Amino acid sequence: MREELFKMERKGLVTEGQEVKVTERVNGSLYSYLVEPSVAMSGIYRSNQRIKSKTGVINEIRETERGFYLVVGFDE
Numbered sequence: 001m002r003e004e005l006f007k008m009e010r011k012g013l014v015t016e017g018q019e020v021k022v023t024e025r026v027n028g029s030l031y032s033y034l035v036e037p038s039v040a041m042s043g044i045y046r047s048n049q050r051i052k053s054k055t056g057v058i059n060e061i062r063e064t065e066r067g068f069y070l071v072v073g074f075d076e
Helices: none
Strands: 002-008 019-027 030-035 055-064 067-074
Touching: 002 030, 002 055, 019 067
Parallel strands: none
Antiparallel strands: 002 067, 019 030, 019 055, 055 067
């Protein structure tokens, strides 16, 4: 199981345990990911770090002073 962190701006858009679709965005040899429909965004990954799964499950929603973060688990 692979877990990745996604930044979410507003509370209440998704719930823990929910299955979500992830869309890959490519910029040259760099990749980023969106939890659809534009709920949260990942950081930037290099090609050897790409997320291969198209769906994941939200394992945790963290609230910090900088905003909300989703911990999404992928079967990889």
